[in-house]
Amino acid sequence: MRCLRGDHALAQLVRFALVGGSSNIAYVAAFTSMNESGPLVANIVGSILSTVIANELHRRLTFRATGRVGWFNAQWEGGALALIGLLISTAAVAGLEFSVPGLGEIAQAGAVIAIMAAVGGLRFWALRGFVFRRLDNPDSARAAPIRSRPPEFDTSGPSAVLRRSRQPANRSGNSKRKPRSCAARSPISRVTSTGNDPSIGVCV
Secondary structure, eight states: OGGGGSOSHHHHHHHHHHHHHHHHHHHHHHHHHTGGGOHHHHHHHHHHHHHHHHHHHIIIIISOOTTTSOHHHHHHHHHHHHHHHHHHHHHHHHHHHHHOTTOOHHHHHHHHHHHHHHHHHHHHHHIIIIISOOOOOHHHHHSOOOOOOOGGGOOSSHHHHHHHHHSOOOOTTTOOOOOOOHHHHOTTOOEEEETTEEEEEEEO
């Protein structure tokens, strides 16, 4: 049962078949309850009800698309695909009766089942690839994130010009370098006084 919980094609196909069986049961129940109104009305009500139930179950269970596909879009696009499938299957059955008029009942039933299976497979791939398609891109998740340059290293733009204007100018004519002390020059330096002024000395 764990394999049916995944999002790969096989698990979705199995869930698609289960949902199709459930919608057929809903169709039979609606057709039976509306049979007094006539077979045409019962067929229309049963088809609409079973299609709505199937589209919602496909959105919630088969493709798990509740977060990316709304109810209206699922019903509109899924219903359109169901109508197209019905037209294709009806045309195929009519073409089968026209091309092979003397076909036996068992062979005819097998041909109808094959046609319905082919139409159902096409509807599954259309729902999976267009209506309930996944929007995430696995290649984008593997791509390394692009790190932006820190603001202090940005050398272009108005912010860089503003930072340069705030820096004090270092002109050779007005700036004077302060002499370093002996301790700053060497840890073993000592001061030897010169002359009578002990504050004036040289580093040795």
